[in-house]
Amino acid sequence: MPSKLDSNFLLQQQALTLRANRQQVLAGNIANADTPNYKARDFEFAAALENVLSGRREGSLLLAITSPRHLGGAAGSSQVRLLYRQPIQPSADGNTVDMDVERSRFAENAFQYEAGLTFINSKIRTMITALQGQ
Numbered sequence: 793m794p795s796k797l798d799s800n801f802l803l804q805q806q807a808l809t810l811r812a813n814r815q816q817v818l819a820g821n822i823a824n825a826d827t828p829n830y831k832a833r834d835f836e837f838a839a840a841l842e843n844v845l846s847g848r849r850e851g852s853l854l855l856a857i858t859s860p861r862h863l864g865g866a867a868g869s870s871q872v873r874l875l876y877r878q879p880i881q882p883s884a885d886g887n888t889v890d891m892d893v894e895r896s897r898f899a900e901n902a903f904q905y906e907a908g909l910t911f912i913n914s915k916i917r918t919m920i921t922a923l924q925g926q
Contacts, residue, residue, distance in 0.1 A: 815898070818897055825889045832877040835875060
């Protein structure tokens with residue numbers, strides 16, 4: 793059973809995890825900008841966060857539980873379902889990575905990640921101040 797402290801930070805924890813995952817996906821797109829036939833991938837952050845917070849996982853396969861002492865889990869589950877990005881203008885070699893779009897989304901996601909960290913740090917400082925009675 794999660795404590796009140798854990799549940800207080802659950803939203804931000806899940807959001808930061810998803811932001812880090814999205815940063816890896818976007819970095820992979822940028823790294824493969826010159827790879828022939830590479831298809832740019834991404835996921836919808838809001839939908840993924842909603843799925844994670846509600847306990848749903850995309851593409852999950854439930855494990856069989858034969859004993860009440862077994863831990864629940866999902867085999868082959870991931871937090872997000874990666875989608876192929878629709879190119880504005882595909883290149884002649886079939887690559888759909890648009891560097892302007894990728895850099896823009898990478899920077900925006902990095903900014904959102906930093907904002908999430910700042911929010912958590914502020915919340916922790918507020919709690920420490922309240923505990924110290926200042």
